[in-house]
Every structure is written in C-alpha cells, then in structure tokens.
Amino acid sequence: MIDRLEPLVIRHTFRVPLPATPVGEGATAARQFDAVLLSVGFKLSADLLERLSGLSEETVVGIAVRTLGTVRELVGDHVQHNAYFFDFPANVPDTVDFWMSCVAEAIQDKETPASTLKHLRNGVVNLLSLPTYGRYQHTYAELLAAQDELIAAAGDRLTVLHAGGELADELTTLYLALAGSTTPLGEEHRHDLLALAERCADGPQPEEIPVRENRALVNQARLKVGSELLLDTVTDVLRLACALSDGDVTLVEPTRFRSLSRPVRRALLAALDSVVAASPAKLADVGVRREAWKRLGERLHPHEYPRWPYAAEVFAVARGELKAPSFDSRVEELLAADDLLGAVELLKSAPGKLFRALDRLLRTALTQEERDAVVAAAELVVPEVSGRVVLSVREHLHNRARETGELRVFVNRRGRAWVTDDERSAVGPVERERLIGALDDETRRRLPSPERLLVDPEVLDVALPLSGKATAAGLGVLPRGSLSMIEGELLRFFVYWKESAQRTDFDLSALMLNADYSTNTWLSYTSLTEVEGEHSGDIVEAPEGASEFINLRLGAVRGAFVVPQVNIFAGEGFEEVEESFFGFMLREGEQRGRPFEPRTVRMKSELRGAGRVALPLVFLRGDDGGWRAKWLHLYLKGSPSANRVEENRVTVANLLRGIVEREQLTVRHLVELMSGEGATVTLWDGEGVPEGGPVTYIGLRRPDELPAGSRVVTSENLRDLIPA
Incomplete structure (x- = not known):
C-alpha cells in the first residue's frame, strides 16, 4: 500500500519522500539519477541531491526507479509516440497527393480486398479501406533511428523535484490537504483522496471537511475501520451510499446501488435516523433526489429495522407518502x-x-x-x-x-x-x-495577513481554482480561464489514445481564427500542410496506442487565435478508452528532434470529459504580437461519429467568443486584497534568496531556496489560497 501511494506525493507536491535509513555512499547513484531526470525535463534540487547522496546506493536506485516512472507518466513519456509520416515535420506531403498515393498503392497491392478495388474502379474512395491509410507503416524503433536527438536549449522545460520527509508523514500531510480542501476536487484528485483516506482514516484528521463530496469519500474509509461518521444531512448519507457502490458522489450521474452487507445497511440507516431525529426539517432535502432515495431504499430494506423510525420517514417522503416541501x-x-x-x-x-x-x-x-x-x-x-x-x-x-x-x-x-x-x-x-x-x-x-509576500509575476493571471472540476489532471495544467505566456518559435500539439475494446479514431486538429472569430484556415487530416505548419498524419486505430501531432510556426500563423481540438471520428469516447491525453511542446526555431521530446513538453492533460470534441485551450495573439494560452478544459457534445474541425468551427467560434471575452477572477485579485492590509508585496523573479525571515510565496513553481518556515503556494496547491 505504501509503495503504491508514493507516486501520489510526487504528482501532487513534486516532493520525493525520503526514508530514515542509515548513512551510506549514494553520491554516484544520485548524480546518475539527476542526469537521467534531465532527459525528461526534471532535475533534483540541491537539497534533494545532497540528501540522496547520504543514503545507501541501493536505496537511491530504488527511489530513482520509482520516481522516474512517475515523472515519465506525468509528462506523457511512458508510452511510445509514433508518427504516421516517417520524418515528420519534414516532407509532409500535400493532402490530395498523399491520398492519391494511398490509392495507387492499394491498386498495386495484391493483398487489397476485391471489394475495395471494385469501389475504386467505380470512382468511390473510402480512405479507411486503403491498406496504407491511417495505419503505421514503420515501427517506433525505426522512427527513432531516423530522427536526430534533441539538442538541449535554454528554453527547455526544467521541473525541479524537492526533498520530502518520510513517506508516512508526506501521505498524512497530503491527505489533510485534500480532505480539508475548501474547493471541490477533480475526478483524479477524488480517487487519490479515497486511496489516502483508506490509509489515514484512523489517524490525524482535518479540523473541517467543508466539501461534501470529500466528506463522502472520507466517510467511506471511516466506515471500513469503524470510526465515527461525519454526517449532518440526509444528503451526506446518500453520497456515502454512492461512494460504497463506486458511484458518483457529486450526485450528477445516477448510481446503480449494489447489494450492501447487513452491517453497512445498519450503519446507513442508523445515520439517517440520527440526522432526522436531530432536525426533522432536513427531510425537506429528500424530495430533491427522490428517485435516488427510492433506489437506495430497495437496497437498505428500512422496513426490516423498526428501531429507526426516522430513517423510514426518509423513504416515505421519497415515495410521496409523507409531505416535506423542499x-x-x-x-x-x-x-x-x-x-x-x-x-x-x-x-x-x-x-x-x-x-x-x-x-x-x-x-x-x-x-x-x-x-x-x-x-x-x-x-x-x-x-x-x-x-x-x-x-x-x-x-x-x-x-x-x-x-x-x-x-x-x-x-x-x-x-x-x-x-x-x-x-x-x-x-x-x-x-x-x-x-x-x-x-x-x-x-x-x-485572507491571511502576511508581513512579507513574494509573488512570481507569471502567476498573477492564473484563474482562481474555485472548483477542481474546472481543470484537468496532468503536468503544467492551470484552471479554466487562466492566461500564461508562450515563449518559443515552434508550437507542437500532441494527442495520444489507446482504445479499450473497439476501433477508435481520434483526430487532432488546429483551427485558426481571425480577430472577429471568423475562420482563417485549419490543419487536420484533411489539410496536412498550410503556411502555419504540418500535420503528422491520420491514425485510424489504436489497439497498441497511437499519437498525432501538429507542428506550428507561430511567426507564420495568420489570424488572432489558434484553437487545438481533438475530435472523435469513430469508436470509444474520452471516458471509455484505456488512456488518452493532450499536450503541447515548445521549441526554438532551429531545435530539431523527434516528434515527441519530453524536455520540451510544457503541458500534458488527461482527456476525460463528456462529449465527442475536446477543447483543452486556445492560443491568443496579443497586441504586441506575442502569444498567450487561455485554458479551456471544455467538451462539446459533437456528433456520435465523424466529428471534423470543418463541421464544428462555427460552434467553436461562438463558444470561444464567450470564453475569451469573459474576465476571470485571478490570483492578482487576492494579491491586491492582501497587499491592502499593510503587507510588503514583492514581485520576485527567483533571483537571490530573500532575507529577513519566513515569507509567503505565491508562484507557478516552488523556488529552490526559501527561508525556513515560509509558506509556499504553487500551481499544485493553489486551492489553498481560497479562504474557507
């Protein structure tokens, strides 16, 4: 269990838990660990390198293996990113020329099915039926052999890992932070909270668990260990029942309740009885979710437990036998x-x-x-x-x-x-x-009244994370509505997916819009090359996983907006595939390298939303000609199949207009409120260690050195800024 939870600490805090082991000679292994980390865009802080050097070599190697696996998955380097066109982004053909070459190869191929040849003779072209269309024609190893390795550049991403304490202590601290969050968590963070709660349920607890969804997950764990449940409304009990059935504790989606053991049924009915007995007016909440209560009643059998009459009233209200106006x-x-x-x-x-x-x-x-x-x-x-x-x-x-x-x-x-x-x-x-x-x-x-407040200017335009549902899990991901600067000459999007049970075709596209939101052009499988850049080629199935890329020269982009999107053309949805994620890389103008280079990845986010078209973010050209990203994390309903950028560009443009022109409440707002209380606010670029005692630091990344006792708020725990 402990080893399984170690990656949670690294993902959430970028801290590496360190054991209290005897002093050893791990300096050589620690330096090798640091060198390997650089290849995926990470490095050890000076303190972490020093502390690892004092551990045994065997211990350092074990930590290195586990940590490397975690950070490679964070950046998307745990899978093979093959591209259809062998030497992408070079030599990408014209779309029609490419299609015609696939037709010619099909005619010459003796393995081509007779039905395909018959259609071709009749002038009908189905790209999916052509043997060489949409399916890799070379292995990943062959792609790597043909591509030059990336030459390091000053602009490459470098994410610093810091030294943590013993794993048990780190897990407890993370549990308290997630359970006590003042804002709802995203789906992945809720899964992490449940895993932590199962370990920490009988240990230290947060003073308050204000988010009801979080409380349901904590109660699920507390029920297993026999601890007192935290329930004060009937809906708390309903959420707990959903959690016990692996259902939706947010109550957005209906839950199919499982058969529950007698001890669990007794615990839920006793809790209901206690809540209603203490405040009969709380029966009014039942009618809001009447159908869910009726389904739950079929599993709890309240008629078998006459000693809890108030619990029976809950189900009487659900059936309409007892009036309790909401x-x-x-x-x-x-x-x-x-x-x-x-x-x-x-x-x-x-x-x-x-x-x-x-x-x-x-x-x-x-x-x-x-x-x-x-x-x-x-x-x-x-x-x-x-x-x-x-x-x-x-x-x-x-x-x-x-x-x-x-x-x-x-x-x-x-x-x-x-x-x-x-x-x-x-x-x-x-x-x-x-x-x-x-x-x-x-x-x-x-808000707290810090005497000394250090602020990274890059964080000021980050939207306040008023809900974890307004973001996605991943690396370098910011809340919906946030703005961040884009520095680089080449912008490259990527999408990866792996189907679960049926042929699944995701299509990566980029829509370029003018300042008035009218369409300028696009890059997609139907438009492989434009002035702006190149598409890596269409992949139409992913039994072993597949990737698509779009390479953009920002200086050549016509228009004011670039909208990357992922369209589901066929098969499983974003929540059905085994895995799917989107991200982007930034490179210098002359920086070559393979289609996917982890050191250049600036953002990688999971694709797990309801809809058939994903809009992760939009890139906006400023008045100075520079580019900024505005984070969307949105999904359009789309069509059941054959979604294409050409078909949804009007809908995307209208949606984009509404999002771009809406002003978000950002970190800047809270900084201004805190500075009004007499705090000394310093915009700090990270150069030079601040002197004069502890500070409160707000930024995108944790600095390498801060005075002891300082409070640090970064993108990983930005929710801590939201007051209770």
Whole structure:
C-alpha cells in the first residue's frame, strides 16, 4: 500500500519522500539519477541531491526507479509516440497527393480486398479501406533511428523535484490537504483522496471537511475501520451510499446501488435516523433526489429495522407518502406569489442559496425598496457563506457589467459546454458595486495577513481554482480561464489514445481564427500542410496506442487565435478508452528532434470529459504580437461519429467568443486584497534568496531556496489560497 501511494506525493507536491535509513555512499547513484531526470525535463534540487547522496546506493536506485516512472507518466513519456509520416515535420506531403498515393498503392497491392478495388474502379474512395491509410507503416524503433536527438536549449522545460520527509508523514500531510480542501476536487484528485483516506482514516484528521463530496469519500474509509461518521444531512448519507457502490458522489450521474452487507445497511440507516431525529426539517432535502432515495431504499430494506423510525420517514417522503416541501419549492412559491421580500427573508436562513440566487432576485425586484432588501440581506449573511461562493459571485457580478445581448457560456461539472445569447436584463450598477464592495471586504477579512509576500509575476493571471472540476489532471495544467505566456518559435500539439475494446479514431486538429472569430484556415487530416505548419498524419486505430501531432510556426500563423481540438471520428469516447491525453511542446526555431521530446513538453492533460470534441485551450495573439494560452478544459457534445474541425468551427467560434471575452477572477485579485492590509508585496523573479525571515510565496513553481518556515503556494496547491 505504501509503495503504491508514493507516486501520489510526487504528482501532487513534486516532493520525493525520503526514508530514515542509515548513512551510506549514494553520491554516484544520485548524480546518475539527476542526469537521467534531465532527459525528461526534471532535475533534483540541491537539497534533494545532497540528501540522496547520504543514503545507501541501493536505496537511491530504488527511489530513482520509482520516481522516474512517475515523472515519465506525468509528462506523457511512458508510452511510445509514433508518427504516421516517417520524418515528420519534414516532407509532409500535400493532402490530395498523399491520398492519391494511398490509392495507387492499394491498386498495386495484391493483398487489397476485391471489394475495395471494385469501389475504386467505380470512382468511390473510402480512405479507411486503403491498406496504407491511417495505419503505421514503420515501427517506433525505426522512427527513432531516423530522427536526430534533441539538442538541449535554454528554453527547455526544467521541473525541479524537492526533498520530502518520510513517506508516512508526506501521505498524512497530503491527505489533510485534500480532505480539508475548501474547493471541490477533480475526478483524479477524488480517487487519490479515497486511496489516502483508506490509509489515514484512523489517524490525524482535518479540523473541517467543508466539501461534501470529500466528506463522502472520507466517510467511506471511516466506515471500513469503524470510526465515527461525519454526517449532518440526509444528503451526506446518500453520497456515502454512492461512494460504497463506486458511484458518483457529486450526485450528477445516477448510481446503480449494489447489494450492501447487513452491517453497512445498519450503519446507513442508523445515520439517517440520527440526522432526522436531530432536525426533522432536513427531510425537506429528500424530495430533491427522490428517485435516488427510492433506489437506495430497495437496497437498505428500512422496513426490516423498526428501531429507526426516522430513517423510514426518509423513504416515505421519497415515495410521496409523507409531505416535506423542499426549501427551494418554498422559495418558488413565494416568488410565484410576488412576495420577493418574503423569499429574501426565507433565503437568509440558507446563505449559500441566497448568494446563488442574487442575480435573479435583483432582476425580479420591481422597486428600490426590494433591491435594497436583497443587497442588505446579502451583506448581513456574507460572513456565513463559503469563500469559494463569495469569490464566484464576485466574478459573476464583475462580468454582469457588460452590455446585455452578449453571449452566455454554460459549463457543467463534467466540462460539457454550450453557448446562447444572454437575454437577462441588466443588474443595477449601484447594487452591483455595493455588493462587490461587500464581497471584497469579506474576502479581505478572511485572507491571511502576511508581513512579507513574494509573488512570481507569471502567476498573477492564473484563474482562481474555485472548483477542481474546472481543470484537468496532468503536468503544467492551470484552471479554466487562466492566461500564461508562450515563449518559443515552434508550437507542437500532441494527442495520444489507446482504445479499450473497439476501433477508435481520434483526430487532432488546429483551427485558426481571425480577430472577429471568423475562420482563417485549419490543419487536420484533411489539410496536412498550410503556411502555419504540418500535420503528422491520420491514425485510424489504436489497439497498441497511437499519437498525432501538429507542428506550428507561430511567426507564420495568420489570424488572432489558434484553437487545438481533438475530435472523435469513430469508436470509444474520452471516458471509455484505456488512456488518452493532450499536450503541447515548445521549441526554438532551429531545435530539431523527434516528434515527441519530453524536455520540451510544457503541458500534458488527461482527456476525460463528456462529449465527442475536446477543447483543452486556445492560443491568443496579443497586441504586441506575442502569444498567450487561455485554458479551456471544455467538451462539446459533437456528433456520435465523424466529428471534423470543418463541421464544428462555427460552434467553436461562438463558444470561444464567450470564453475569451469573459474576465476571470485571478490570483492578482487576492494579491491586491492582501497587499491592502499593510503587507510588503514583492514581485520576485527567483533571483537571490530573500532575507529577513519566513515569507509567503505565491508562484507557478516552488523556488529552490526559501527561508525556513515560509509558506509556499504553487500551481499544485493553489486551492489553498481560497479562504474557507
């Protein structure tokens, strides 16, 4: 178990756990480890190199083997990235010429099926039926032999690994951080939390677990070891039941409940009985998820346990035998009766719901008295609202200053996006500014007051991670809406996928748009070469895994936007394939090398979303001619099959307009609030070790040296900035 959890520490913290072993002579092995790490874009910090050198050689080798496997997977170097065209990006043919060569080879090939030859004689060309189309014509080893090795450049990525403590201590610290997160976690992080909770359930616990989804996973582990469950609503029990059935603890997707053992059934029913007995009003939450409760009742058999009558009431409400109007229905009744003030008064007892309804309430208000009542209620209850909701509403109100008639983008918890016209009436500027002031004051009150704040300028435009669902697992990945600079002359996208059970064809494309979001051109399997760059060739099946690449010369790009996308042409979805991920590399103009070089990878993110078209990020040309990436992590529904960049470019353009023109709340906002409390804020480029005691450091990467006792916030734990 311990060895299995070690990669979690490295992935989440870039710290290498070190054992408390006798002093040894590991200096030579440690230097060799550092040299091998450089080939994949990582290196040991000075402190880590020194501490490894003091361990036994055998211990260092074991750490090196495990760590190398973890970081290679992080960057996408754990698989073989073959390209269809042997010497890509050189000598990529014209699309039509390439297709015609495949036809000619099919005619000459004695192995070509008769049905294919018949179609060709009749003038019908099905590319998938041509023997040489879309299937590798050379091995990965042959590709490597034909390509030059990468010549190192100053701009290559270098990710530093730091020294950690003993593995048990590192796992406990990571568990406390994930379990106590103030924002919801992404899917991969939830899996990691569950694995950690199973080990740490009977050890130190966070003071509070504010996110209910996290609490369900912790409760699942606590139930196994017999610890007290953390439950105070009936929905907490439902989430726990979903977790026990390997279902969706977010309650977005329906869970197929498993048969549960008698001890587990008794534990769940006892918990339900206790919650309702303490507060019968909580029965009102049952109706919101009536069907899920009915399905769960079929597994729990509450009629067999008359000693828990309050638990039986939960299922009576679900079946409609007992009335328990939900809180939301009571609010709707008041609004339907034009009793806005009554609805506001009721919502004051549920501050989170009040804040989520603020926009609607302000638009519904007909008089200044009603608008003032809405704002006053928000000002009164804001101390009771979670920090992420406060910041989410702050961002929302800031964007409501835009004129009506703009595009409105919707993104659900699984990254599925769609766009429509914003037909809402405006929110009054007086009320909007008053609310923004109250929200900023409350955020400032909750933020720490560091005396010395060091900030990496690159982190200022990173969007606040108000939900882990707005990002993806991987390396160098930032939350949706973040902006980051792109420095390099050659930009290369890559996608890798490996099918599970049926032939699966992913297509990598890049759409180039003008400043008005009209289409300029694109690169895809239907357009292998353009002024901007080259496509590596279409691969139409991936039983052993497959890769596609797009090489772009940024100086030659026409237009203002580059939108890489992954279209599913056939087969399994992003959540069905065995593995799939997207990323990009940056290279200097004369820097050659193989199609995939781990040292040049700037970002690699998992593709695990609902939809048939993935939009990981967009590249924007600035007024100065430089390029920046804006992170999207979005998925379009697309068609069941044959998705192509040509068919969805209008939808992508509309969605992009809504995303690009929306302003995100960034780290800059929190830094400005903290600096207003008398803190000394220094924009630090990492040169020179700061003197004068501990600091609070906020940046994309952890510096090699900081004063002892310093607090460090990087992209890996950026959620720690969100106040509780």
